[in-house]
Amino acid sequence: MSALDQIAVRVETADRFAHNALPVLHEVRHALRRLVEAGESTVIDLHSMPFGPGDEEDLLAALGTGEVAAQLQALGESRVTETIYPGVWIVDHYNTHGQRIAFQIEVTPVPSVLVAHADDMADGLQRLEAALADPAEPECRPASNELRSQHG
């Protein structure tokens, strides 16, 4: 939504954390405590947060950028970034048109979406074996992850 992003919006608020960024940070704090003490993971859906102008920026600025950043290409791009608080991850999913479809904070050692799935690994093994057995076709990749929407 590059066109919309170009509209200059000046947020006039007296204080930082005027709206709902601070409660989310506290929710993250509680989740991290649960992870540290009980090993329990949490996913916070930021789409369900009643954010006002500037809230998302405030939240992301407060969480910062940590050591790990990962990029996925599955049904569009996804960005997974560790914050300056290890175990607290920003998971940002986009569709093939670059539109955000999910935006989450995961409080977990490794976000589930990064972990390779058993089915996919088995499938991959199959494909690797097939490729080695038939050197004529070394690359046998899934057809495409560019799905077009077709209505009707």
Place this chain on the structure above:
Amino acid sequence: MSSLTLERGLYDFKAAIDAPIASFFSSCVHCGLCAEACLFYVETGDPKYTPIRKLEPLRRVWEQEYTILGRIKKAVGLSKPVTDDELEEWKELLYASCTMCGRCSQVCPVGNDIAYMVKKAREGMVSSGHAPPALVGAATRAVKIGSPMGVKWPAVQNQIKHVEADTGLKIPVDVQGAEYMPLLSSMEIINFPEYLGALAKIFKQAGITWTLASKAFEATNAGHQIGSSDIERELVVRVVDEAERLGVKFVIGPECGHAFNAIRWDGPELIGRPYKFRVLHIIELLEQLRAQGRLKVDSKVTERLTFHDPCNMARKSGIVNEQRNLLNMVATEFVDMPDNGIHNWCCGGGGGANSMEEYEHLRLKAFGRKRWQLESVQPELLVTACANCRLTMEEGLEHYKMEIPIAGLTEMIAEHLKEDESAA
């Protein structure tokens, strides 16, 4: 069959209800604070003495006759009519346990003048035949004999002789064109005869002309107490006729609360015109004389004394500072009781209550208020300016074995008048 009927009473209730009363009843929120201002409730703790409840029959007549919803309720038979039995029950509440002292009127948060309404309600009590016998007797004697205690002019003449002998002063009677015409109360004539002598001495010192009226010496008004405007008017007219015939400039109300109230405030309303003379309370006159330097004392009372403000004089006529100025002139140690002035507690015998002997126990119980007030200041002498208060308090003090003598203010001043002052 008596000619006084419930029907006549209800007509009088209806006729009595005016805009203030309609507003008062509309405003009452049943908060019960009037009870806390009433000496009968405060001393007995019996909620039936709550002032506004004493007006329940009048209130129902107002509701049924003068409110939109009440008329509808009456038309469909939803309201309880006022009955003879009920009025009989209310006799105690409207007479024996109410002195119309007006303290409740002063306390009511919405501003209801409850005493005003009690006075109006008594009208219907009289015409429906529910007035107390003691007051009926007093009214009858007042109308037929000339005085509620049965005092006739010869008795007064007798007093005059004694006073003239004691003081060496002439008591003027029926003098045309005199400036002042003092009235006497029966009680003063019988129980406190010093009053007449005191007047003579004071008037001589002040150098003013005055006269008694042989046909209108009596100030008390049993019609006022029983609440019958017809009788009250008849008694007022006697005074007015004589005062206007003699052409006096001032009629002087005596040290008697209701008598002053009747002649000062009720009278012109009852006869439907202003007087051709002015009415002053004796204390108002004395204060005027004092302020003009025409009233001087050469000695002072040295006992620690306090003053009981009669309701009709202070709360109802605004005479408060006058007696204090006079007291400070004539006494060295004047102390006020708690709740004094317009907030004073009634003696318990006003409004005719004192004449109802069958309720003496209630009156004595209610006197507890005065006892508390007196005990708070421990006076050696109690001064007042109302013969009826004085009598009631004497009974109360005796009952509670409190040895505090009571004096009338006018006599006290007369006793200490500067003797050698000659007439101006």
Place this chain on the structure above:
Amino acid sequence: MDFLLWVRGPAFNIAVAIFVIGVLARLFEILVLGRKSLYSEPKGAQMGPGVAEIFKRSVPLPDIVKRGAVTLVGGYIFHIGLFITIFLFVPHIEFIHSVFGVRWPGLPNPVVDAVTVITMVALIVLLVHRIRQPVKRMLSTSEDYLTWLVTFLPILTGWLAYHRIVNPYPLVLGLHILSVEVLMVVLPFTKLMHTFTVFISRWYNGAIYGRRGVQS
């Protein structure tokens, strides 16, 4: 929602009509009765002391403060509380502005909220007092309890609506407005009429005693 529209629309009109007609009719019905002409020589004025009494009467005598503490303190709290909740809550000010075209600053909602709770507590204390104190119990009729209820309900429903305790919100807001409408309908025909007649009564009281020169 239909209910809310009804209470905000037709029902409100009906309530306003009954309220205005009722109050005016009652005031006229009282005032037209009039007073006898007074001929006694006045010792003071009527108008000034009458007007003064409207204000002075709000200050109780010291001995009554002691004796009638619950009634007085409770009464003060809930009357002031009613004033604040009715006239200093922003949504109410908007309503008043829409009808009368005047507006004034409101109080922050948490303040009004606290006042509302205090007001309700005061009203409950006064109800208990009415039931238990002998004088008030004797004076009380069904009307006293009815008027208590119709006074209490708007405060309670308003508070519930503000805190959104009852769902859905349009229902509780509708109940709040309906309870106010009930109050408006009941007011002219019960002791709640003292809202208006208190000024008349206090004036008469002040005038009667002012004329007699009593300095209260």
Place this chain on the structure above:
Amino acid sequence: MVDSITLGESLRRQGVSRRGFMKFCAATASMMALPPSMVPAIAASLEKARRPSVIWLSFQECTGCTESLTRSHAPTVEGLIFDFISLDYHHTLQVAAGDQAEAAREAAMHENAGKYIVVVDGSIPGPGSNPGYSTIAGISNYDMLMETVKGAAAVVAVGTCAAYGGLPKADPNPTGAVAIQSVVRDKPVVNVPGCPPIPTVITGVLAHFLTFGKLPELDALGRPMAFYGQSIHDRCYRRPFYDKGLFAGTFDDEGARKGWCLYRLGCKGPMTYNACATAKWNLGTSWPVESGHGCLGCSEPNFWDAGGFYQALSIPTSNVTRTATAAVAAGAAIGIAAGLANRAKKASAAKQHKTVTVDQLGEG
């Protein structure tokens, strides 16, 4: 037409990895306003889900709902959902026209009897009103609706017109418009009100049906709790200003610039239940309150008649001033009449008064 294959199979055929499927499930959960903890359950359900047939009926409507759904959001994950439903009839979107279009509808009804979903936007002239106000292919809206829903598994009323009558039903309602739920009584009806509804809410409801094979939990007005469970006011980021008593008084004052509460400017947020404050519009860019305009209350029944959009919620919808003026006159007239009657009664009572004498007193 409905495919026999499941969604899981379909995705895999298109080469979507398991990771991609989980991402799709996370997005679907977010869209359905379900907690992230539901993702595994959603994945399990979606794996087995089959394409349902959808028949979309448009009656007295402005096409805003369809616009909302198609224009602003396609192609997104909702678009993906549409790949997995079979939209067999939608006269704005379908290629077919005339008899062919109606034939498609009838075919879908016939082939998927008892299993298809009917989506309706727009109100219909009620059974009692002139059917000529709105017809399609010569069939009255009422008849077409009743015929189509007969074999439906569920009915989704999209938009406030379909859900509650909306604008066509606004006073004086010339066409006798009624809501779908007032005529369809024997089928589950889910209302997705809004003018228009939030696109993700429309697709969220369809996704829910697709995922779980049943309609979501509804509130008293037939709306999915997941989206309409909380009011705009409760989820509004400007709520703290309401609580502090900080209100914008005009659209250009200091309060408006500082983003204070819009209650005084007529915001209907407190009585409006919708997901705008969280789902937002235009791909989460903003929503009315965030853009500085109060909520109109468009997802509530009769919102069009619920008072001026710029009048605070506490302001009555009726003309109080006129009523009060009339009442003043009436009250004064009744009062003076009652007062004069009182006066006459008092005067006659006074006339009845017979002088009390002490002789009479003595009798008693």
